[in-house]
Every structure is written in structure tokens, then in C-alpha cells.
Amino acid sequence: MSKNEKTYLDNKLEKLNENIDITEEFKRVTRYKFMEKMTELDSKKTKKSWFLKVGLPTIATLLFLSVASVLLLSNYDNPNLDTSVESASLPEEFELDFEPLEYEQYEKPSGIRYEDSEYETMINDIDGEPVYLERYLQYENNKYIGIRGVIRYQEKAVDLGIITTSKEKSSESIMMFKSTFSEGNIIQFIGVVGTRKDGYQFLFYNKGNDTFFGFHHMGEADHFDWDQDGLDEIYITTSGGEKNVEVVRWNNGQLEKASINESISIDNPLETNISSQFILDNIVVVEVEINDEKEQQMYGFDVGDKTFKAYKKINDRPAYAQIRWNNTTYKISGEMVNSRWIGEEIGEINRYVSESELERDGDAAIIKRDFASLIHKKIYELEKYDSSLVIAIEVDEYYYFAFATDE
Amino acid sequence: MQRGFKIQGKVTELYDEYHVLIFKYILKMTKDVQLAEDLTHDTFLKLFDYLLDGKEIDYPKTFIYRMARNVTIDYLRKKNPLSKWKDMFWNTSWYSPSVEKIVEIRQDSLELLELISMLRPPSYRDVVILRKVEGFSIRETAEILNWSESKVRVTLSRAMKKLEEKIHKGGVLSEQE
Numbered sequence A: 001m002s003k004n005e006k007t008y009l010d011n012k013l014e015k016l017n018e019n020i021d022i023t024e025e026f027k028r029v030t031r032y033k034f035m036e037k038m039t040e041l042d043s044k045k046t047k048k049s050w051f052l053k054v055g056l057p058t059i060a061t062l063l064f065l066s067v068a069s070v071l072l073l074s075n076y077d078n079p080n081l082d083t084s085v086e087s088a089s090l091p092e093e094f095e096l097d098f099e100p101l102e103y104e105q106y107e108k109p110s111g112i113r114y115e116d117s118e119y120e121t122m123i124n125d126i127d128g129e130p131v132y133l134e135r136y137l138q139y140e141n142n143k144y145i146g147i148r149g150v151i152r153y154q155e156k157a158v159d160l161g162i163i164t165t166s167k168e169k170s171s172e173s174i175m176m177f178k179s180t181f182s183e184g185n186i187i188q189f190i191g192v193v194g195t196r197k198d199g200y201q202f203l204f205y206n207k208g209n210d211t212f213f214g215f216h217h218m219g220e221a222d223h224f225d226w227d228q229d230g231l232d233e234i235y236i237t238t239s240g241g242e243k244n245v246e247v248v249r250w251n252n253g254q255l256e257k258a259s260i261n262e263s264i265s266i267d268n269p270l271e272t273n274i275s276s277q278f279i280l281d282n283i284v285v286v287e288v289e290i291n292d293e294k295e296q297q298m299y300g301f302d303v304g305d306k307t308f309k310a311y312k313k314i315n316d317r318p319a320y321a322q323i324r325w326n327n328t329t330y331k332i333s334g335e336m337v338n339s340r341w342i343g344e345e346i347g348e349i350n351r352y353v354s355e356s357e358l359e360r361d362g363d364a365a366i367i368k369r370d371f372a373s374l375i376h377k378k379i380y381e382l383e384k385y386d387s388s389l390v391i392a393i394e395v396d397e398y399y400y401f402a403f404a405t406d407e
Numbered sequence B: 001m002q003r004g005f006k007i008q009g010k011v012t013e014l015y016d017e018y019h020v021l022i023f024k025y026i027l028k029m030t031k032d033v034q035l036a037e038d039l040t041h042d043t044f045l046k047l048f049d050y051l052l053d054g055k056e057i058d059y060p061k062t063f064i065y066r067m068a069r070n071v072t073i074d075y076l077r078k079k080n081p082l083s084k085w086k087d088m089f090w091n092t093s094w095y096s097p098s099v100e101k102i103v104e105i106r107q108d109s110l111e112l113l114e115l116i117s118m119l120r121p122p123s124y125r126d127v128v129i130l131r132k133v134e135g136f137s138i139r140e141t142a143e144i145l146n147w148s149e150s151k152v153r154v155t156l157s158r159a160m161k162k163l164e165e166k167i168h169k170g171g172v173l174s175e176q177e
Helices: A003-014 A024-064 A260-264 B002-030 B033-052 B060-079 B097-102 B107-117 B122-133 B138-145 B149-170 B172-176
Strands: A020-022 A117-126 A129-140 A143-153 A156-164 A173-176 A187-195 A199-206 A211-217 A220-224 A233-238 A244-251 A254-259 A283-288 A297-302 A307-313 A319-325 A328-336 A342-348 A363-366 A378-382 A390-395 A398-404 B103-105
Touching (some): A003 B107, A003 B122, A003 B149, A020 B002, A024 B002, A024 B033, A117 A143, A117 A173, A117 A187, A129 A156, A129 A187, A156 A199, A156 A211, A187 A220, A199 A220, A328 A390, B002 B033, B002 B122, B060 B138, B103 B107, B107 B122, B122 B138, B138 B149
Antiparallel strands (some): A129 A143, A143 A156, A173 A187, A187 A199, A199 A211, A220 A233, A233 A244, A319 A328, A328 A398, A342 A378, A390 A398
């Protein structure tokens, strides 16, 4: 075999993939099937994950608080139940204060040429018909200003305006949603397009009059049927700058929005975040955090009277283990820390002892046997917190809070 | 839940970029369009699951190929725990109606694919496909196959020699010139 023949064989092998053609129809259909499967898996994972990682600890908390903890919401006014919350900042209950949300009716694009389209992506489907996002590079006085998005559905095209100012192609995130947003699914929430830097366009389709509309928001979207009425609420979490959660719903023929911060009257919380949402005895559990380590508050959303009610305080968290660090004993809770809060590594767990023997840095006493082994697990400071009050420990790539005990 | 949607977006981007390549790769192993489609989906769903667990990927392409290979092998092992699953690859013909409906392959490439499928041991096929057809470097091929780089070099050299012999016997390449 001569060198030339080998090169020829190499070339033939290199071109094998090019010589296998797959029909466009198959690509389109298989992509659609995959998206459906991914959405379904996400839904299953979310339920399972929240149950295992947050649901179980929360159930443990509810048990820890005795029978009253589950009954609390339905017996909230019962003075015999010790459900008082010491926090001075956070209310014991609140309602979401909805008000109309202005939105934009997307118009037919003008001033673009179809042949200038950079590329398109199928972002969702409406009754099986694909909805595409097309991107056009936009210049003003020969200066690049961003990527303009156009939604194309059947013969219709609507203009989203500039969806990202980034120069990188495909820099934007596309999130596809399949939710039941209005009665009869006349109003369909189809997705979110944009970037963290420039914000996102929340896209809706009105099946009744065949129009697209939406609004711009800097936060990130998810949806969940909070009030269990069969229609999803969209919730939008903003994490940079203002930290808030806003809830968007379709009600009486219009979009409405409610802000949790405004509903609780908090001006500048450290974090307002939905860290869990699962249904337990008709309660949608929602966690809201505030600026002081000891004033984090859990709220449950009572489906009956549609009110958020406080149901536990931070010291009631279940403890899985105790660890000793810097002359302080900390209880490890089952609650995970947002990894972006993790600061410097300050040590590791060295040995197991009994609770009464906790004395040296790195000592650990296991309280619940089902918690993972702690030996050699790293201990971290939290950037936002005083380490004399709370630190974090990494177990199997997740970080958990460890709160100082009142010794 | 927010993270789930962010990751959906990420996986969608990776899917759009690599799903055709992955489909073709699995199709080369299974010669079954339906199975290749399902296993391609399984690969990206596994990727989604992986990212949902908060893990990160440095080199997506290599990682996804490795995942695709493992998903395919796992499927074949489960389906045929007692048989030699490795020899299930390629045993069917490329000339099946299910393939022809969806996939069009040039005749000379089809013949070359058949010859690659006849390579024994199966590791020869693996290394030729990844290094020569998919175009991975020695290091990347080693990573996907979980081999040492020297094993990739040696096996590839032997596999190519064997393939050239088969080509000469079958006269595939000479007919093209």
C-alpha cells in the first residue's frame, strides 16, 4: 500500500459523514420529539429532585414541628399552636398583590431582507406547527447594534426587536415552554428569548386572534400552577441588582403581575428566591430569604385562601450532623447553598466523635445516619454571611448550610 | 426549576450543534434508524440529566460522543446480556428499507461502511470510526474510548492495515478511481 493510496483512503473516510444525508423532515421531527422528551424529563426530575433534596428535609421539619406543622396553615389562628415567628422584618402572612401588566403587541417586521437572515431555530410549536426564531444582524450607520429576532409561524412573521447586543452568534438563550396558561389554551406562553445581560422577551401567542405579544424582563422564567386552578403562573426571578420574584398570570382577559418584594414590603432583600415548590397537603411551599442569616423565612402558599403563610423559622431546620469549627458548633441542615455564595475553603472534616466530644476543628457528630459520610468533606465560608453564624460544607458536589448553634 | 430551564437552553444548543453527528455515529454502530434516533435522544437526555446535577463539561463534543457510545453499548448489553453484544454492531445490512427511507448514502461510502463493519476485532471499527471518520485527535479518541493514547495509535495502525487489505480484496477504492 503506497502512501498516496493511504491518503486517498483517509480522504474517503473523512468524507463518509458528508456522504450520509439525512432528510430535513426527519431532522425536524426528531428534534421536536427530543424537545418533548426533555420537557417531560425536566418535569419529572424537578418533582423528584425537589422532593429528595428539599421535600424530604422539609417533611422532616414538618415532623419535627410535630403534627402542628402541617396543620398550621389550616389552623393558623389557633393561639395554642406555637407558630410565632420572631423575625421583625418579615410578615407572618401576605397575599400577592396583582396588577395589570403592560405588554407589547408584536408587529410585522419591516426593513429586513429575508436573505439577510443569519440562521433560524425552531423554538416551539403551536398545535404541531413549528415556530421559528430567525436572527438578523443589525447595523446602524455601519455600526453593529445587535441581533434582531423575528418569529416566524406558518406565513406570519413578527418582530421582536434587538434580542441581544452580543456580537456572538447564538449568544442568546432560548427557553421553550409548554404550559396551560389560559382557559381553553387560547393564550399560549411559548417561550423566552434573550440574554442575561440584555434581558429576555417573554413570548405569547393568542390563538383567538392569531397574534403574538409579549414583554421584556431582566429576570429568568419558570412556570408552576401555584394556586392549583389548572392554569400555570409564570414566575420570574431576578438575581442581579434587584433580587425579587414576580408572578405573572392570565386573568380576566389580561396579563397580570405581582411582586413578592412589594407584597411583603421589603425594599432591598438579600435574596428573594423560590428555592422549592412542591405540593404537600394542598400547600405549595415557597421559600423567601432575607438579609439577616437568622431571619430567613419559609412561606407556604395556602391554596384555599391564596395567602402565603410563614410556617417555620431558621432554627427549626432539621440537623443532619454537627461539626466543630473555630470554637463554634454548627448544625448541618439539609438545605443547599447557592454555589455562587461559596467563599474560601477554610478546612475539612477530620474525624467522627459523639456530640459531647465535639471540641477540635474538623470534628463531626452524625445525627442522622442517612446523611453521607463527612470525613474529608471541605468546609467553606459564605461570601454573604458572617462565618461565626453560618458556614457551608460540600457533600457530593452540593453545598449545605451549617448554622452556628446557640451554645 | 429555573436551573432546569437554563440547562434546557444549553442542551438545546448542544443538540442543534451535534445531534446529526451523534445520530450518524450511532447509526454506524446500529444500522437501525429507529434505534439510532432513540439512542440519540437518550444521549442528550442523559446529558441534560448530567448538567441538571450541577456538573460541568469542558469539551462537549468529546463528552457527548463518549456518552453516545456508552448509551449504545449499555442498550446492547441490556438487550443481549448473554450474547456477544459487540458483534451485534454492524451485523445487519446497511441496505435495509428503514435506513433508505430516512438516510441516503452514496454507493461508494456504503461499500466502505460495509468493509469497516467487517473489521475484527470490534475495537478496530471503534478506532477507525472515531479517529478517521469522526475526525477526533488521538487524545480525544483515547478519551472517548477510555484507552491510553498509545493503545489508540497501535490499534489504529493495525485497523487501517486490515481495512486496506479488505479494500484491495473487495476492490472498492480502485473502482472509484
